Amino acid sequence: MKEIGGYFELELPYQNGDFIHSKCHLVNSGRHALEYILRSLGERVGKVWLPYYTCEVVLQPIERLGIEYEFYHINEQFEIINLPSLKNREFIIANNYFGIKDKYIKELYHSYGDRLIIDNAQAWYAPELPDVNSFYSPRKFVGIPDGGVACVCKDIFLNLNLDKSYERFSHLIKRIDAGATIGYDDFRINSSILNDEPLKSMSLLTKRILSSINFESAKYIRRSNYEYLAQNLDCTNLLNLPDQISFACPMVYPYYSEDITLRQRLINHKIFVATYWPNVLQKCKPETLEHKLAMNIIPIPIDQRYDQMDMDIILSVINSDI
Numbered sequence: 001m002k003e004i005g006g007y008f009e010l011e012l013p014y015q016n017g018d019f020i021h022s023k024c025h026l027v028n029s030g031r032h033a034l035e036y037i038l039r040s041l042g043e044r045v046g047k048v049w050l051p052y053y054t055c056e057v058v059l060q061p062i063e064r065l066g067i068e069y070e071f072y073h074i075n076e077q078f079e080i081i082n083l084p085s086l087k088n089r090e091f092i093i094a095n096n097y098f099g100i101k102d103k104y105i106k107e108l109y110h111s112y113g114d115r116l117i118i119d120n121a122q123a124w125y126a127p128e129l130p131d132v133n134s135f136y137s138p139r140k141f142v143g144i145p146d147g148g149v150a151c152v153c154k155d156i157f158l159n160l161n162l163d164k165s166y167e168r169f170s171h172l173i174k175r176i177d178a179g180a181t182i183g184y185d186d187f188r189i190n191s192s193i194l195n196d197e198p199l200k201s202m203s204l205l206t207k208r209i210l211s212s213i214n215f216e217s218a219k220y221i222r223r224s225n226y227e228y229l230a231q232n233l234d235c236t237n238l239l240n241l242p243d244q245i246s247f248a249c250p251m252v253y254p255y256y257s258e259d260i261t262l263r264q265r266l267i268n269h270k271i272f273v274a275t276y277w278p279n280v281l282q283k284c285k286p287e288t289l290e291h292k293l294a295m296n297i298i299p300i301p302i303d304q305r306y307d308q309m310d311m312d313i314i315l316s317v318i319n320s321d322i
Helices: 029-043 056-064 102-115 170-178 180-196 204-213 215-233 262-268 278-283 288-296 306-318
Strands: 025-027 048-050 068-072 088-095 118-119 133-136 148-151 252-256 297-301
Touching: 025 029, 029 056, 029 133, 029 148, 048 056, 088 102, 102 118, 170 180, 170 252, 215 252, 215 306, 262 297, 262 306, 278 288, 288 297
Parallel strands: 048 068, 048 088, 088 118, 118 133
Antiparallel strands: 025 148, 133 148, 252 297
């Protein structure tokens, strides 16, 4: 029975009844979206190939389901070295790194077809491809407590319990009221809780927030900020980044610098930049490319909260020694 009257809930106006990828399977995190895909494949999958340069949480569903796996290396363009020839019941996971590898992912799609699983965790705006499995992690792009999306080849529906998100919401509220530093411990606790959660259907709260976001406006801002940074930093960036027309929308501007002081200088100026991914530093030897990428790439924020003035602040720190 519908509840009528009483106190008001948090007001989140609907931008649209639907949002990006809302017709796919909505679950409680990106790693669980991968688990949904692997479960939907069932006995078809016996082994998975995946990159050394990836987040450690990708292994969680693979190991939980007892699936064999093997790692492969990538090159400086974030593309696979020596494409493996897949045997029976083998699949390959390919990352759309930083949301800038749309064109390459399409090339892999033509090579592997439905044996490809696309990790679009960093590529929320990348289009779904027909007859291929892919998964997304929207909380890398917008302020939600959890959530993931699984796009599967065959329309298989798993019977899932509904997740609840209200107890993982505090860091989002604290950031508004008290700042990122005050809410960071809550953010880390929230992330660790997701490690222990089983696969569930996306919570009503997370769906409601996603339905309230103007994703087209966010996309325009992200692309504009990326373009501005590219105009100013491409000349010193040790990465050869693809042309902006080749991808839908980036997550960050990946800046490769051998200046070992830069990351901390940015953080000291309250420009918070992550390390993708600390587990790679432990798994790979220092002489490997993957180790160097994890150590030296600075993912510069370009998202919808910021404008050109903010990008100028970032550039002033990068171009100074202080």
